[in-house]
Structure formats: structure tokens, C-alpha cells
Amino acid sequence: MSIPKPADGTLRLGSKAPNFSADTSNGPIEFYDYVGDDWVVLFSHPDDFTPVCTTELGAFAKLQPEFEKRGAKLIGLSANSTESHKAWIKDIDEITGSKLTFPIIADPNREIALKYDMIDYQDATNLDDKGVQLTIRSVFIIDPKKTIRLIISYPASTGRNTAEVLRALDSLQLGDKNRITTPINWVPGDDVIVHPSVSNEEAKTLFPKFRIIKPYLRLTPLTVPQNN
Ligand code: BEZ
Numbered sequence: 607m608s609i610p611k612p613a614d615g616t617l618r619l620g621s622k623a624p625n626f627s628a629d630t631s632n633g634p635i636e637f638y639d640y641v642g643d644d645w646v647v648l649f650s651h652p653d654d655f656t657p658v659c660t661t662e663l664g665a666f667a668k669l670q671p672e673f674e675k676r677g678a679k680l681i682g683l684s685a686n687s688t689e690s691h692k693a694w695i696k697d698i699d700e701i702t703g704s705k706l707t708f709p710i711i712a713d714p715n716r717e718i719a720l721k722y723d724m725i726d727y728q729d730a731t732n733l734d735d736k737g738v739q740l741t742i743r744s745v746f747i748i749d750p751k752k753t754i755r756l757i758i759s760y761p762a763s764t765g766r767n768t769a770e771v772l773r774a775l776d777s778l779q780l781g782d783k784n785r786i787t788t789p790i791n792w793v794p795g796d797d798v799i800v801h802p803s804v805s806n807e808e809a810k811t812l813f814p815k816f817r818i819i820k821p822y823l824r825l826t827p828l829t830v831p832q833n834n
Pocket of ligand 1: 653660
């Protein structure tokens with residue numbers, strides 16, 4: 607059965623991430639070249655030199671080694687120029703003690719934000735000084751095939767949780783390599799759920815320590831490889 611595609615070009619889980627050329631704080635990029643054979647976490651910000659965004663970028667920068675261990679690159683986006691981004695990065699590092707090295711996309715005309723639907727349609731206060739709708743706090747996890755695997759959207763007023771982004775990446779990568787899903791509040795090391803498509807017979811081989819809670823809920827220990 608073929609899965610219907612949204613007629614309006616809306617990005618959903620499973621959509622191909624749109625490619626784009628952009629200037630960034632680290633120089634010009636072609637997005638697909640930047641992705642290469644890695645995973646990418648693309649996240650947007652409303653505006654440079656704003657308080658919540660500053661704390662978020664510092665936190666992502668500090669967690670960058672953990673994303674790298676998982677073969678994932680970070681890239682931010684904010685609706686300002688590269689000059690503005692570069693000056694802001696100095697502030698971010700000073701304030702949060704980070705050493706931010708990943709690129710921040712300059713999207714002053716919101717072209718990429720529009721492509722990725724990172725615009726706020728509900729918060730009438732989320733406007734820039736010209737009265738234009740600012741970008742929201744979107745997170746896209748994109749896999750090496752350039753498929754969008756996860757989308758999270760927060761309003762401008764609510765800072766994200768970097769640990770949650772990393773946790774979701776761990777879940778996606780573990781699920782790609784094993785026939786499992788991850789339960790509520792799962793963190794690496796916790797038991798995972800044997801995928802419903804796996805029969806009990808198969809599970810005996812795949813997950814020798816699996817246990818049946820209910821026929822539809824089977825748990826098993828599974829270790830997350832450190833360099834997955
Ligand atoms: C902030 O990052 O603090 C922020 C940005 C735009 C609107 C509201 C808050």
C-alpha cells in the first residue's frame with residue numbers, strides 16, 4: 607500500500623528533508639553535503655541575542671561530543687545574518703562557558719524556516735521588531751538518507767531539553783539496528799520493548815532474556831553500543 611503524500615508539501619516524519627544552500631557562521635553550506643553520511647540535528651531559534659536561545663545554544667554546544675559519538679552533527683538556524691551570529695556566539699560562549707563550533711544558519715529572510723515550516727502561526731507576540739513572525743524552536747532529526755525521522759516544535763517561550771533530543775536520537779538509532787521500540791521515559795540501559803512484528807519464537811533467539819508482561823507488551827534488556 608502506498609502512503610499518501612501531503613499535497614501541500616508539508617514536512618512529516620518520513621519526508622525527505624529539503625536541501626538548501628545557506629550562509630552560516632562557519633561559511634556557506636549545501637545542506638545535503640553537510641549531512642553527508644551522518645545524522646543531523648537541525649534546530650531553529652527565534653532570534654539572535656535572546657535569552658532562552660542563548661541558554662539553548664550553549665547547552666547544545668556542551669553536548670556536541672555526545673552527538674558526535676552517535677555520528678550526529680548539530681546545526682542551528684536563526685533569522686539573522688552571519689555577522690550577527692558570529693557576535694552572538696561570542697556572547698553564548700562567555701555566558702554559558704561553551705565553545706560553540708557547529709554552524710548556525712543565517713536565514714534573515716526566513717526562506718529555510720518557511721521550507722521547514724518553522725514559523726509560528728499561533729503566538730501573536732512572537733514577532734520581530736518589524737512585526738514579522740519569528741521562527742519557533744523546531745528540532746528535526748534527519749538520518750543519513752536525508753529522511754526526517756523526528757520533529758519537535760516548542761513555542762518561543764519554552765526552552766528545549768537537550769537530553770531529550772539525545773535520548774530520542776538514541777531511541778531512533780537503537781530501533782534502526784534492533785527490532786525494538788522504546789517505552790515511556792526510556793533512557794539507554796533501561797529495558798526496551800520487543801517490536802510487535804517479532805514472534806515469540808523469533809524473540810527467543812533475538813532477545814534471549816525477553817519476558818512477556820502481556821502478549822502485546824514484551825520487555826527485554828538491550829545495551830546501547832557506545833559508538834553506535
Ligand atoms: C528567547 O530566546 O528568550 C526569546 C526569543 C524570542 C521571543 C521570546 C523569547
